[in-house]
Amino acid sequence: MKKFGLQTLLILVLGFITQYFFPFWSIAIVAAIVGFFFRYENSAASFVAGTAAVTLLWSSYAGILNSSNIGQLSGEIGQLFKVGQGYLIPATGLIGGLLGGLGAQTGTLARKLFEKTDSSTMA
Secondary structure, eight states: OHHHHHHHHHHHHHHHHHTTTSOTTHHHHHHHHHHHTSOOSSTHHHHHHHHHHHHHHHHHHHHHHHHHTTTHHHHHHHHHHTOOGGGHHHHHHHHHHHHHHHHHHHHHHHHHHHSOOOTTTOO
16 A cells, blocks of 8 residues: 555656646656556556546646636537536546556556566466
8 A cells, every 4th residue: 555655646746747848648658657666466556546646636737727717718618519617627637547547557567577477487
């Protein structure tokens, strides 16, 4: 549980910093790099950590931007896509969460490529 919290926090902080300087997809690279340094038996834990971190990051940032312009932008985009204004912030978080989760899982699986395997288990 300690690794999970640390990985989530690292993705959250490093993702927050990189989003100011790089495009939106850089969060997947950050999540992959952080996921590479955490060893899990099951890569699903890394996926959940990346999903949680980026969902929190993108949802909160979208909420801050929405409240700063009194919901005008999300109202206009909601009319454009024929959805309610309240669905756009969770949808942003969900899309970002999938991006971060897949990035973190990719990093964890890439680490497994470089780990030594026990030759006695190989048949």
